[in-house]
Amino acid sequence: LAKTTQPISMDSYEGQEVNITCSHNNIATNDYITWYQQFPSQGPRFIIQGYKTKVTNEVASLFIPADRKSSTLSLPRVSLSDTAVYYCLVIGTYKYIFGTGTRLKVLA
Amino acid sequence: EAQVTQNPRYLITVTGKKLTVTCSQNMNHEYMSWYRQDPGLGLRQIYYSMNVEVTDKGDVPEGYKVSRKEKRNFPLILESPSPNQTSLYFCAIGGAGSTDTQYFGPGTRLTVL
Numbered sequence: 001l002a003k004t005t006q007p008i009s010m011d012s013y014e015g016q017e018v019n020i021t022c023s024h025n026n027i028a029t030n031d032y033i034t035w036y037q038q039f040p041s042q043g044p045r046f047i048i049q050g051y052k053t054k055v056t057n058e059v060a061s062l063f064i065p066a067d068r069k070s071s072t073l074s075l076p077r078v079s080l081s082d083t084a085v086y087y088c089l090v091i092g093t094y095k096y097i098f099g100t101g102t103r104l105k106v107l108a
Numbered sequence: 109e110a111q112v113t114q115n116p117r118y119l120i121t122v123t124g125k126k127l128t129v130t131c132s133q134n135m136n137h138e139y140m141s142w143y144r145q146d147p148g149l150g151l152r153q154i155y156y157s158m159n160v161e162v163t164d165k166g167d168v169p170e171g172y173k174v175s176r177k178e179k180r181n182f183p184l185i186l187e188s189p190s191p192n193q194t195s196l197y198f199c200a201i202g203g204a205g206s207t208d209t210q211y212f213g214p215g216t217r218l219t220v221l
Contacts, residue, residue: 034209041196041215041217042212042214042215043112043198043200043211043212043213043215044151044198044212045212046209046211049209087150087151091203096153096203096210097153097167098151098152099150100148100149100150101150
């Protein structure tokens with residue numbers, strides 16, 4: 001199972017773009033990269049998922065280089081409500097390993 | 109939208125008093141799982157179930173039991189709770205495959221005195 005490493009915390013200001021990078025050196029061929037968001041005392045919520053190159057949805061973009069050993073979650077123009085913990089996961093079958101995530105604090 | 113219900117949401121109990129935290133879903137998902145979340149440790153999977161009567165251990169199964177007698181429900185059982193099981197517990201549905209999104213319940217905050 002691929003282990004992920006991401007920064008423990010980040011600060012940003014409202015309106016800025018935030019990029020959170022995750023490394024997953026041991027990712028397997030069939031694994032997907034998935035990001036979740038968690039607010040205090042709530043369950044994690046799915047943000048975005050990708051296999052390679054770039055994926056974009058209404059919330060975020062996910063950039064994955066060709067070697068897939070890392071990925072970057074990009075949050076455009078963050079607001080105070082984006083303050084949360086963001087988890088990078090590499091998912092194969094059945095087992096989710098969350099790690100400790102990146103605590104993003106958005107400042108006014 | 110996927111709905112995961114957990115009960116109770118908050119529970120304070122004493123060491124050794126058996127308890128059950130219920131989890132039910134409205135999506136007919138085959139895959140369900142339980143996590144605990146502790147400060148500094150993130151979310152850790154306790155048990156998961158791939159279908160009715162099919163369960164398997166996650167990363168921290170000690171002190172817990174589960175059952176899956178019907179697809180809708182996946183209760184977490186603490187036969188003899190101890191203070192180190194004080195935690196925030198989440199039930200989740202989905203996540204059986206690489207592209208299968210997991211949906212989490214609202215959480216159960218358990219305190220064992």
